[in-house]
Amino acid sequence: MTQIFNFSAGPAVLPRPVLERAQAEMLDWHGSGMSVMEMSHRGKEFMSILAKTEADLRTLMNIPSNYKVLFLQGGAIAENAMIPLNLLGGKAADYAVTGGWSKRSVEDASAYGKINVVASTEADKYTYVPDFxxxxxxxxxxxxxxxxxxxxxxxxxxxxxxxxxxxxxADMSSHILSREVDVSQYGVIYGGAQKNIGPAGLCIVIVREDLLDHASSLTPAVFNWKTQAENQSMINTPPTYSIYIAGLVFEWLIEQGGVAAIEKVNVAKAKLLYDYIDSTDFYVNHVAVKNRSRMNIPFFLKDESLNDAFLKGAQENGLLQLKGHRAVGGMRASIYNAMPIEGLQALVAYMKAFESKYSA
Structure with a gap:
């Protein structure tokens, strides 16, 4: 079978050792006689999983003690409502729009109070972060x-x-744990798990404790960060299996040397693809060099009539999920932590061969 490399933006590739360990523990977690999917979320077995998952995340991100870590449901889009419900407190909020997801955040938050758009690059098709x-x-x-x-x-x-x-x-859904971050610079960091952490169904929220007392009285208990923090993210049944897989990913990441080590790998992976794109006019990336993502790399063929042929050939070569988002078009390679550098080497080799075949 051809070696498969999955470039999906999410749900995305997971480290193979994580999948193998989950497979080995599927029917019997650590001699408990139960799958993690069958455990009571309040039983000692799952409580130990939850505690270690949080501890490992705190280690990886060096999260200060005055921040709470919440494991919630609904993904990052649910947080579009939870953020204003928890933080507005009768005031207005500022939003910067630098892409489709931050635009969606504005649209969703506007139902809960006054939202000011303080910067936007929509007119320039979201190709840079505007000067502050x-x-x-x-x-x-x-x-x-x-x-x-x-x-x-x-x-x-x-x-x-x-x-x-x-x-x-900050919505860090698609690059959390890919680079070192000073958590103390933020009031809240949140992200859906299905890109760089684990399977869909889990959203992680890291919130500074002094921001837990501003929730509107209309905030449902399940959406109230303070209530969730006081109940160890268990005001309702949490996404237990997604938390378990996230914990395995955190252990794997620690084994790689932590965030600082994986960041070096991510820099090398992104450079490999960007350097090739920049070396030819057959492909193009429109994002300002300073703001090019290391995790999600969109690119376009100069002759877009070749798009279908490019994707068909990529599939045949084991390079999957390269079609760009429907709102953007073109191609997109998402190269999260779990994507090995061999995947980038294979992609660049295919792109070179395709260019050679179809160049005028």
Whole structure:
């Protein structure tokens, strides 16, 4: 069988050792006689899984003690509602729009209060992060919301604006754990698991404790971060199996040397593909070099009539899920932590062969 490399943006590739371990533990977790899927979420077995998963995440991200870690359901899109419900407190909030997902965040949050768009690159088809000097930040805002890596358009933040104390809320769904982050610079970090952490069904929220007392009285208990924090993310039954797999991914990442080590690998992987794209006019990436994502790399064929042939050939060569997001078009290679550098080598080799075959 041809070696398969899965470039899906999410649900995405998982480390093979994680899948093999989950397979080995499927019917009997550590002699308990139960699958993790069958355990009571309040039993000692699952409680030990939850505790270790949180501890390993805190280690990997160096999360300060004054931050709570929540394991929630609904994905990052549910947080579009939970964030204003938990943080607005009668104020307005600032939002920067640098891609399709941050635009969606604005649309969803607007139902819950006053939302100010302080920067937007929609007119330029989301190809960069605008210079912070152009942002119209409000000193009295409840928070500033950003998406630090836009999965669709492949735009990534490399630094942060000075908000003069206004908490920054960051959707890190598609690059969390791929690079070192100073958690203390943020009020809230959140992300869906299905890109760089584990299977769909889990959303992780890291929230500073002083932000837990601003929830609207209309906030349902299951959406209330303070209530969830006080109940170890178990005001309802949490996504137990997704948490278990996330824990295995965290263990695997620690074995790789942690976030600092995997970041070096990610830099090398992204460079391999970007360097080739930049070496030819057969393919093009429109994102400003400074803001090119390391995790999601969109690219276009100069002759887009060849798109179907490119995807068909890629499939035949074991290179899967390369079609770009429907809102963007073209191609997209998502190269999360679990994607080995051999996948990038295979992709570049195929792109070179395809170019050679179809160049005029």
């Amino acid at each position: 000097s152009t942002w119209t930040l409000n000193k009295d805002a409840a928070y500033l919301h950003i998406c630090t890596n836009e999965t669709m358009s492949g735009v990534e933040f490399v630094d942060l604006p000075n908000t003069n104390g206004v908490p920054i809320v």
